[in-house]
Amino acid sequence: MNEIAGVGAYVPRLYLPADAYREAWGKSGAAGVERVAIPDADEDTLTMAVEAGWRALAAADVDPLEVEHLAFATTTPPADEEESTVRLASLLGIPKAVSTRQYGGGTSAGAAALAATLDTTGPALVVVSESPEGTPESDEGAGAGAGAVALVLDEDGPLVVDGVGEFGDPYPGTRFRRRGHSETESIGITQYERDAYTSAIGGAVDVLGTTVSDVDAVALTSPDGKLPYRAARTLGVSTAQIASGTVVSQTGDTGAAGPFLGLASALEDGASSVLLVGYGGGAGATALSLSADGDVPTRLALDGDTELSYAEALRRRGTITGEEPEGGGAYVSVPTWRQTIPQRHRLVAGRCRDCEMLSFPPEGACAACGSLGGYEAISLAGEGTVEAATRIGQGGAPPEFVEQQQRSGSFAVAVVAFDGPEGDETVSIPAQVVQSPVGTPTIGDRVEAVPRRIYEQEGVVRYGFKVIPTAAER
Amino acid sequence: MREAYIVGAGQSAYGAFPNESYRSLFATAYEEAMDSAGGVDPEDVDEAVIGSLGVGGRQLGLSGPAVTEHVGLHGVPSSRIENACAASGYAVRQAVQAVKSGMADVAIAGGYEVMTDMSGDVAKYWLGVSGETEWERLTGTTFSGVYAQMASAYLDAYDATPDHFSKVAVKNHANGAKNPKAHLGFECSLEDAQNAPVVADPLNLYHCCPTSDGAAAVIVASEDVASSCDDAVRVAGVGAASERVGLFQRESYTSIESTARAAESAYEMAGLGPDDVDFAEVHDCFAIAELLAYEDLGFCERGGAATLIDDGVTELDGDLPVNPSGGLKSKGHPIGATGAGQVVEAFKQLTGHADDRQVSGATVGLTHNVGGSGGAAVVHVLEGGVL
Numbered sequence: 001m002n003e004i005a006g007v008g009a010y011v012p013r014l015y016l017p018a019d020a021y022r023e024a025w026g027k028s029g030a031a032g033v034e035r036v037a038i039p040d041a042d043e044d045t046l047t048m049a050v051e052a053g054w055r056a057l058a059a060a061d062v063d064p065l066e067v068e069h070l071a072f073a074t075t076t077p078p079a080d081e082e083e084s085t086v087r088l089a090s091l092l093g094i095p096k097a098v099s100t101r102q103y104g105g106g107t108s109a110g111a112a113a114l115a116a117t118l119d120t121t122g123p124a125l126v127v128v129s130e131s132p133e134g135t136p137e138s139d140e141g142a143g144a145g146a147g148a149v150a151l152v153l154d155e156d157g158p159l160v161v162d163g164v165g166e167f168g169d170p171y172p173g174t175r176f177r178r179r180g181h182s183e184t185e186s187i188g189i190t191q192y193e194r195d196a197y198t199s200a201i202g203g204a205v206d207v208l209g210t211t212v213s214d215v216d217a218v219a220l221t222s223p224d225g226k227l228p229y230r231a232a233r234t235l236g237v238s239t240a241q242i243a244s245g246t247v248v249s250q251t252g253d254t255g256a257a258g259p260f261l262g263l264a265s266a267l268e269d270g271a272s273s274v275l276l277v278g279y280g281g282g283a284g285a286t287a288l289s290l291s292a293d294g295d296v297p298t299r300l301a302l303d304g305d306t307e308l309s310y311a312e313a314l315r316r317r318g319t320i321t322g323e324e325p326e327g328g329g330a331y332v333s334v335p336t337w338r339q340t341i342p343q344r345h346r347l348v349a350g351r352c353r354d355c356e357m358l359s360f361p362p363e364g365a366c367a368a369c370g371s372l373g374g375y376e377a378i379s380l381a382g383e384g385t386v387e388a389a390t391r392i393g394q395g396g397a398p399p400e401f402v403e404q405q406q407r408s409g410s411f412a413v414a415v416v417a418f419d420g421p422e423g424d425e426t427v428s429i430p431a432q433v434v435q436s437p438v439g440t441p442t443i444g445d446r447v448e449a450v451p452r453r454i455y456e457q458e459g460v461v462r463y464g465f466k467v468i469p470t471a472a473e474r
Numbered sequence: 475m476r477e478a479y480i481v482g483a484g485q486s487a488y489g490a491f492p493n494e495s496y497r498s499l500f501a502t503a504y505e506e507a508m509d510s511a512g513g514v515d516p517e518d519v520d521e522a523v524i525g526s527l528g529v530g531g532r533q534l535g536l537s538g539p540a541v542t543e544h545v546g547l548h549g550v551p552s553s554r555i556e557n558a559c560a561a562s563g564y565a566v567r568q569a570v571q572a573v574k575s576g577m578a579d580v581a582i583a584g585g586y587e588v589m590t591d592m593s594g595d596v597a598k599y600w601l602g603v604s605g606e607t608e609w610e611r612l613t614g615t616t617f618s619g620v621y622a623q624m625a626s627a628y629l630d631a632y633d634a635t636p637d638h639f640s641k642v643a644v645k646n647h648a649n650g651a652k653n654p655k656a657h658l659g660f661e662c663s664l665e666d667a668q669n670a671p672v673v674a675d676p677l678n679l680y681h682c683c684p685t686s687d688g689a690a691a692v693i694v695a696s697e698d699v700a701s702s703c704d705d706a707v708r709v710a711g712v713g714a715a716s717e718r719v720g721l722f723q724r725e726s727y728t729s730i731e732s733t734a735r736a737a738e739s740a741y742e743m744a745g746l747g748p749d750d751v752d753f754a755e756v757h758d759c760f761a762i763a764e765l766l767a768y769e770d771l772g773f774c775e776r777g778g779a780a781t782l783i784d785d786g787v788t789e790l791d792g793d794l795p796v797n798p799s800g801g802l803k804s805k806g807h808p809i810g811a812t813g814a815g816q817v818v819e820a821f822k823q824l825t826g827h828a829d830d831r832q833v834s835g836a837t838v839g840l841t842h843n844v845g846g847s848g849g850a851a852v853v854h855v856l857e858g859g860v861l
Binding site (some may be wrong): 237330332336337340360361367387388389390391392393395396397398399400401402404411413414415428429430433440443453454462464 | 594597598599602603605607608611612613614616618622623624630674675676677679714718721722723725727749
């Protein structure tokens with residue numbers, strides 16, 4: 001199965017211009033990077049993966065329930081050890097019994113995941129999501145961006161993977177992260193790193209064995225905005241071909257997701273043949289040649305629209321903020337939270353078996369008729385209308401949200417009448433409104449559910465939904 | 475069932491008291507209550523019911539005996555009742571039930587809370603504990619946020635503005651300035667109230683009550699006991715009701731159904747209606763809550779609360795004074811003490827002991843105490859000059 005039926009992408013809408021970094025640090029920062037995408041305080045690799053994943057499934061017109069294999073590639077999972085794919089599947093509404101694989105280790109992980117998934121039966125979803133970090137003074141820190149791409153593989157699709165080539169040769173110290181650390185680093189020997197990059201990519205393309213000089217776009221892992229162009233001569237392609245498959249200047253370093261964002265951008269621009277190479281420090285590379293027969297369905301949110309100052313960017317990343325205060329009082333245990341995962345991840349409401357009214361959460365006596373006869377599970381589409389709203393300022397939030405407020409400031413909360421499946425029926429659910437770029441919604445505004453980190457306690461991230469005004473959704 | 479009377483009532487000052495404890499505050503309230511009830515001795519007390527949310531933890535278990543043993547009510551059956559901010563309103567109701575049923579001739583109902591002796595961070599953990607925890611709280615909302623959402627819906631539904639919230643604050647501060655036990659016993663101008671910092675839009679700081687330390691106690695007795703006391707106020711009607719804890723689970727965001735149900739029961743038991751009420755102590759934890767109370771208690775039609783406050787009807791010299799004590803806004807809100815404290819004010823008003831804030835000619839008073847954003851409500855209709 002080597003055909004791609006749909007592509008989805010998500011880049012956070014917040015961005016930091018390179019000028020702001022230069023002004024703060026008095027040095028140039030990452031080469032060839034004009035702006036970097038910054039995840040909001042309640043976004044991470046997993047929420048971006050969901051954002052890209054549902055867009056790909058929608059583009060391909062594939063129901064999550066039909067998915068038979070899920071591949072997730074990231075070098076920056078929310079936890080160093082945990083089955084991230086399980087929560088990703090749950091958040092996307094993919095059934096529990098599908099096979100899942102997680103790929104990591106280096107920034108070639110996305111290309112490796114796609115190559116490996118070619119051997120599975122479909123439909124399959126490949127998601128590549130990254131939010132690398134670096135110490136603020138380093139080029140890695142200056143250039144760190146964020147983004148996610150998802151591909152739906154199926155028996156039939158307009159974008160075909162024609163071949164795969166893989167190559168590895170030891171170059172220790174070229175791009176790595178120490179055990180237990182969150183910052184990517186390199187030993188910083190310029191020519192050594194260029195050699196590692198060009199020889200690994202060149203090696204993989206040699207193994208691929210196809211002519212690449214005439215492709216419409218070349219999409220390479222892009223640690224910065226200059227390195228990809230260093231590979232032009234080795235590959236025998238022009239810098240224009242590389243430019244057609246490179247978005248690092250607008251997103252920053254997006255690790256394993258970088259070549260896929262380049263692919264998505266090239267497809268949007270009408271490319272019909274693409275060379276995609278994932279490079280990982282150390283060094284290794286996986287090259288894939290792709291060709292399109294007709295338009296490839298895409299659903300892409302690539303462009304940022306909300307500029308941050310350097311201080312705001314440090315706050316959003318959590319570099320200069322504190323943690324949840326110690327205390328007591330109300331507490332929701334992890335097992336209790338788990339019981340509500342269908343509601344948190346997929347907005348599963350209930351239809352009363354007696355009066356057929358909707359309830360949320362679907363438990364206890366029916367709010368409409370008082371029946372204890374139970375509920376039929378109903379998945380809400382995630383669109384609704386604001387019924388009541390306010391804004392919670394600094395100091396007004398429960399302790400679970402103190403860190404979020406330090407990172408992203410006050411937030412709006414609303415009671416939302418979510419649309420039910422039948423006619424004009426609705427069910428009311430409280431939800432936080434995502435920060436950017438909008439203010440407090442007014443009653444009557446339409447909103448949509450989006451996946452977000454709700455809070456983290458005891459080291460466990462609680463994922464759920466927030467809402468974004470429909471007018472602001474990309 | 476036989477009649478029950480309030481024969482004594484007292485409270486500590488409300489405020490921030492780093493040199494007091496929950497026991498010493500309760501002792502102050504208890505002693506004032508006993509002093510006001512000439513004719514009742516400690517050994518006459520058959521039952522004690524103490525309201526507290528337990529803010530800060532403290533003596534979270536056995537909080538009833540912890541205070542009643544401290545004041546020397548040794549051996550008296552004592553228990554804590556928890557119904558968020560309606561805890562001691564419900565404690566009064568329990569004491570009335572004990573007397574009416576004949577199981578007790580004298581019952582003490584009281585409450586306490588200490589809320590100002592912890593850091594802001596620790597306080598955050600306790601202020602939201604009576605909201606719906608799993609969904610409402612975890613959108614990042616505490617009570618100011620939930621009442622602000624109700625306020626947003628009210629402003630959307632009716633011809634009212636945030637200025638009406640500010641007028642509630644001005645009125646209650648004017649009354650509280652006459653109450654020596656008030657936490658925020660100062661007057662405020664309309665401009666002060668209008669220009670205060672936003673807490674949760676559309677509510678600003680002057681639309682929100684403070685958190686306070688304090689205690690209150692009332693003594694409920696049978697007619698036999700009451701007839702030998704200096705003062706007695708008849709408990710003419712009692713009503714209480716529950717509602718879904720989370721706002722999103724309710725039919726209306728512009729009415730607190732538990733209040734309406736509690737009021738209906740209390741009026742029915744009393745054989746009286748809103749027109750018979752001479753003054754009311756209502757649960758104004760937020761200014762919007764006082765406006766909703768006007769409507770839910772039947773003081774005006776739906777949407778009519780703004781006109782009531784505009785016309786000065788609920789001012790101290792109006793036709794229906796509301797919160798002559800200053801209310802939660804000015805008198806203060808030590809959660810577990812608030813409901814009993816409202817009855818203390820009603821007792822003083824109905825026995826002519828309210829000094830500068832005395833409502834002239836008051837014979838029927840109403841108290842209204844709400845837990846959380848409306849998950850529990852209790853209403854008492856009290857009648858003076860009967861015995």
